[in-house]
Amino acid sequence: MSRNKEDFQKLREIIAKEKKICKEMIALADYLKRAEVEEQRIIESQISLLQRTLKKTNDEIPEILSKINLLVMPTAKSSGPNEDPEKVKQDFTESAKRMKEQAALEKNLTKIEEQSSKSEKKGYELKELKPVGLEKLTIKRMKKKEKKVEVKKEKKASMYVKTANKLFSKLSDKIISEKTFMTMERDLVKANLQFTSRSYISVIFLSTLIALFVGAFLGLFFFFFNIGSELPIITKATGDIAGRFLRAIIIFILAPTLTFIFLYTYPGMEKKATESRIDDELPFATIHMSAISGSMIDPTKIFSIMIVTHEYPNLEKEFKKLINEINLYGYDLVSALRNSSYNSPSKKLSELFNGLATTINSGGNLPDFFDKRSQTLLFENRLEQEKKTKAAETFMDMYISLVVAAPMILMILLMMMKISGLGIQMSTKMITIIMVGAVTLINIVFLGVLQLRK
Numbered sequence: 001m002s003r004n005k006e007d008f009q010k011l012r013e014i015i016a017k018e019k020k021i022c023k024e025m026i027a028l029a030d031y032l033k034r035a036e037v038e039e040q041r042i043i044e045s046q047i048s049l050l051q052r053t054l055k056k057t058n059d060e061i062p063e064i065l066s067k068i069n070l071l072v073m074p075t076a077k078s079s080g081p082n083e084d085p086e087k088v089k090q091d092f093t094e095s096a097k098r099m100k101e102q103a104a105l106e107k108n109l110t111k112i113e114e115q116s117s118k119s120e121k122k123g124y125e126l127k128e129l130k131p132v133g134l135e136k137l138t139i140k141r142m143k144k145k146e147k148k149v150e151v152k153k154e155k156k157a158s159m160y161v162k163t164a165n166k167l168f169s170k171l172s173d174k175i176i177s178e179k180t181f182m183t184m185e186r187d188l189v190k191a192n193l194q195f196t197s198r199s200y201i202s203v204i205f206l207s208t209l210i211a212l213f214v215g216a217f218l219g220l221f222f223f224f225f226n227i228g229s230e231l232p233i234i235t236k237a238t239g240d241i242a243g244r245f246l247r248a249i250i251i252f253i254l255a256p257t258l259t260f261i262f263l264y265t266y267p268g269m270e271k272k273a274t275e276s277r278i279d280d281e282l283p284f285a286t287i288h289m290s291a292i293s294g295s296m297i298d299p300t301k302i303f304s305i306m307i308v309t310h311e312y313p314n315l316e317k318e319f320k321k322l323i324n325e326i327n328l329y330g331y332d333l334v335s336a337l338r339n340s341s342y343n344s345p346s347k348k349l350s351e352l353f354n355g356l357a358t359t360i361n362s363g364g365n366l367p368d369f370f371d372k373r374s375q376t377l378l379f380e381n382r383l384e385q386e387k388k389t390k391a392a393e394t395f396m397d398m399y400i401s402l403v404v405a406a407p408m409i410l411m412i413l414l415m416m417m418k419i420s421g422l423g424i425q426m427s428t429k430m431i432t433i434i435m436v437g438a439v440t441l442i443n444i445v446f447l448g449v450l451q452l453r454k
Contacts (some may be wrong), residue, residue, distance in 0.1 A: 007067050014060055021054045155194060164202035164427025172201040187267035189273055190345040204263045208256045219248035271345045273451075277314040278346040280382070283377035285312045286352070290370035299360060300326060300333055318344060322353075334360055348377065349355055395446070402442050411435050 023389045035250075056070050072080045112256065157165075175181055176197055185197045195203070223244045226237050237244055239415055285306065292302050303319045306312065325336035334357045341353035352373060 007064050011061065011064050014057055014064070018057055021050050021057070025050050025054075035273060103363045108433055115227050157199065160201060161195075161199050164206040165199055168202040168205040171205065172198040175201055175369070181264075184264055184267055191267045191270035192268060192345070194268060200267070204260060207263055208260045211259035212252075212256040215252045215335055218249075218255065219252040222251060223248040274314065274345045275347070278318070278344075280381070281312045281315050281372060282346070282348055282352070283381045286370055286374035286377055290367055290374055293366040293370055299356070299366060310376055315349070318346075318349060333357075348380075395450070399446060403439055403446075407435050407439050 007298070028043050028047050028050075032040060032047075035043055128154075181197075181201060186201075188195060188197060188200055193200070222237070224237055226235050227233055288309075288311075289302050289306065292305055293299070300323070304321055307316055307319050307323065310316065321343070322336050322340045325331045325339055326333060329336075331339065337353045337357040337360075341350040341357075344350040344353065354374065356367065358364075359366060411431065415428075418428075418431070
């Protein structure tokens with residue numbers, strides 16, 4: 001009889017386990033009705049796993065039932081000295097109830113199997129897929145925040161660049177092969193200008209040629225004519241021919257020379273301006289990267305996330321070049337970091353890329369690396385801001401002295417000399433034009449200096 005009781009206990013435990021499994025399957029089947037397509041696959045695989053577990057558990061029941069003798073009821077004689085006949089009878093009744101529950105659970109299981117097979121074959125009706133409650137609010141928010149697809153048009157070369165390439169491409173290729181303009185080529189790459197080395201050198205030659213013709217025209221013009229402050233403004237030149245000829249030669253030489261020097265040095269000036277803007281953004285971007293790297297994601301994803309934020313427009317260009325080297329050219333992250341550090345306009349960003357490559361190679365801690373580097377960059381940024389503040393104060397004093405005080409004093413001095421007749425033979429209009437021209441020229445110089453310092 002004790003053996004029978006142990007078997008009944010095992011049967012009870014198996015039935016309780018199957019009951020839990022069936023409840024979980026029913027809950028999953030209810031959730032399956034309103035789940036998305038990707039979630040449906042996961043839920044269906046979970047249901048099939050529970051079905052296999054239930055089947056395996058159910059296979060143990062026949063073996064236990066074969067050991068139980070349900071026809072023989074225990075009596076007072078057959079029972080042991082410590083067993084109560086009423087209790088044994090009660091256990092038997094409870095086991096019969098468990099058998100009925102097992103039959104009901106098997107029916108529920110068949111219903112779930114039919115439901116999942118229907119969903120696989122026919123899918124769900126539109127009424128079952130309608131969102132309710134919080135799902136409606138989420139869908140409304142998603143509709144409001146629709147992603148704007150950014151379509152970037154391919155930039156084609158202008159007619160001016162095409163003409164320059166047609167005329168001077170062979171000469172440019174020869175200069176590139178001889179590495180005559182090597183410094184300018186490096187600055188051109190680092191400044192992120194939308195020119196190839198050959199096209200930019202061709203543009204330099206074409207612009208210099210045009211400036212040569214403009215200089216020749218201006219030289220001839222000032223050889224034969226003068227420009228005055230009174231009507232008629234343009235008058236026929238008189239005086240020494242040698243002086244006029246020298247003036248024409250100087251204009252003829254200066255126009256192409258200044259054009260060539262400006263275009264040659266422009267990539268370097270643009271590189272310095274880009275470096276300054278990157279250095280301003282780098283400390284805060286490094287703090288951002290430190291926070292992202294703390295989640296232990298793939299280091300490549302750090303730069304992708306920084307690009308998506310659009311908070312650092314100047315660094316974004318450098319990070320895009322880095323991602324392109326990985327995705328388009330097939331470099332690994334360390335090699336891409338080395339190449340980007342070589343082509344970076346900023347020394348600080350170049351040091352950051354090299355340090356990151358070394359940290360990845362040595363298996364170092366990326367959050368600690370970014371954290372320490374951000375502290376250093378923030379300290380240097382504070383010092384740089386203090387220098388800029390002092391320089392701005394100096395520029396302000398110079399501007400007030402040269403543009404406000406000096407022209408007023410000089411104009412009063414010239415007017416007094418004219419009135420007293422101390423040799424100044426200029427009219428009032430001429431003095432005014434000279435003062436206005438001088439102030440305009442000084443303002444242009446100041447604006448140019450400030451632009452270059454950015």
